[in-house]
Amino acid sequence: MPEPAMHPNIVTEQLTAAGRAIEHDSFAVIDAEAGPHAYHPDEWPLVRRMIHANADFEFNGLTAFHPRAMQAGLARILAGGTPVVADVEMICVGLSKPRLAHFGITTHQFISDPDVIDAARRDDTTRAVQAMRKAHRLGLLEGAIVGIGNAPTALIELVRLIRDEGARPALVIGMPVGFVAAAESKALLMTLDDVPWVAIHGRKGGSTLVVAALHALLGLAEAHQLGTA
DSSP: OOOOTTOOOSTTSOSSHHHHHHHHHHHHHHHHHHOSOSSOTTTHHHHHHHHHHHTOTTHHHHEEEOTTHHHHHHHHHHHSOOEEEESSHHHHHHSOHHHHHHTTOEEEOOTTOHHHHHHHHHHTOOHHHHHHHHHHHTTTTTTOEEEESSOHHHHHHHHHHHHHHOOOOSEEEEOOOSSSSHHHHHHHHTTOSSSOEEEESSSOOOHHHHHHHHHHHHHHHHHHHHTOO
């Protein structure tokens, strides 16, 4: 299959021409079926990739953006060396290593660390809460992109760290899925003004969506590097 000329990215594309053609054709189908939407042109590629990740068009409408979310995320990626702090290992595993390496991005998650488990048992909290606290103690939240797709308690704790302890991540991608406190944790995130965020209304979410959102940001960042954005 011929390589589409309208997608000049290299690092953040599929590795084969056939793979690239399938992905681009999928995006074209999404664009056609979604039709008119209310998202800014900078935001739509992220929403589109989330739809692509699970074939659910409800994310066209459920996805919400802080006014500075895309600008903040792209700036931080382009600066290089950005830490990505995740609530679970699944996000770190799902991210493309070559794409991360291109921007010097490191990934961090602490959900299964022995000290995190011990602290959760001692304080009668969740491991996700203690993992966010550990990231804050290590200074990893400052200027980080934080991705939360599994644990609402991680997102609630992150908002507390931002409000009460001065944590200042560059961007929070808050998309925990579930039935207990998931919708509430995202609603809480969306009350923040000082820290940019991308979130989903309601119960839907998941680590795959966080990965999709991050891959969308990486693709947009490469397009900026190449001067094609």
